[in-house]
Amino acid sequence: MSSESADVRAALTANDAFYTAFRTGDASAMDACWSKSEPVLCTHPGWLPIHGRQEVMQSWRQILANGPPSIRWSDGRVAIVRGVAFVSCTEWLMDATLVATNVFVWEEASWKLVHHHASPLSQDMNPEGPTRDPLH
Amino acid sequence: MSSESADVRAALTANDAFYTAFRTGDASAMDACWSKSEPVLCTHPGWLPIHGRQEVMQSWRQILANGPPSIRWSDGRVAIVRGVAFVSCTEWLMDATLVATNVFVWEEASWKLVHHHASPLSQDMNPEGPTRDPLH
Numbered sequence: 001m002s003s004e005s006a007d008v009r010a011a012l013t014a015n016d017a018f019y020t021a022f023r024t025g026d027a028s029a030m031d032a033c034w035s036k037s038e039p040v041l042c043t044h045p046g047w048l049p050i051h052g053r054q055e056v057m058q059s060w061r062q063i064l065a066n067g068p069p070s071i072r073w074s075d076g077r078v079a080i081v082r083g084v085a086f087v088s089c090t091e092w093l094m095d096a097t098l099v100a101t102n103v104f105v106w107e108e109a110s111w112k113l114v115h116h117h118a119s120p121l122s123q124d125m126n127p128e129g130p131t132r133d134p135l136h
Numbered sequence: 137m138s139s140e141s142a143d144v145r146a147a148l149t150a151n152d153a154f155y156t157a158f159r160t161g162d163a164s165a166m167d168a169c170w171s172k173s174e175p176v177l178c179t180h181p182g183w184l185p186i187h188g189r190q191e192v193m194q195s196w197r198q199i200l201a202n203g204p205p206s207i208r209w210s211d212g213r214v215a216i217v218r219g220v221a222f223v224s225c226t227e228w229l230m231d232a233t234l235v236a237t238n239v240f241v242w243e244e245a246s247w248k249l250v251h252h253h254a255s256p257l258s259q260d261m262n263p264e265g266p267t268r269d270p271l272h
Contacts (some may be wrong), residue, residue, distance in 0.1 A: 039215035041222055043235055046258030049224035079175035081250050084220050086177055088185035098177055101253045104217055114193055114217050117237045119255025122182030
């Protein structure tokens, strides 16, 4: 990549490709998003961490078999650390709001996922405001 | 580091130092766990992602000001990706069970955190078994 800003733009493009694969239920496209050369780690919301490409891809096939979910993302922000791209973003999954960390390595001329960790955002941290009555 | 296994052992030692700082409420030790040279990112359970060392340290001071929590960790597993150490583990925080991803870079002869993301484990994924009645 020619510059840090080009890295950042490309990382956000890769992040979008991941959510497009997710939203369209495309297991082949999801597979293509993930690194083939590095160890991968994935923590779905509420799940135990999953290590290893085969196990991570099996988890995605299981999730995508439930049908394409209504998921979109926003608030992408990138930090490049030792050539590894850390993307944080908000996920909007049906009625739930989550936050995700997606980590990419540069592999075969594009950013590939080595890590995904998504988890629910507390209602009172929701950037669109609380969707239930506040506790106090 | 002389070998991958030494890297792995040292990453687990750094992971333990992080939870020791957390458990003892030692803000100075917590500060020492985090990288001073790389951009850092921290997602506390239910919170929005926090970018930047100053902001992340402020969040830890806020958390530790509530008093040292009863926290322990287990199931540490390390993946080294492009010289960056990804540690997944289970957190036992008072009555809650969480999962965490802690990512470290090698800096000044030890592993330093650049990323922490912790989130609740679903009751039915709890490795000690469900703590409430199963839904079915």
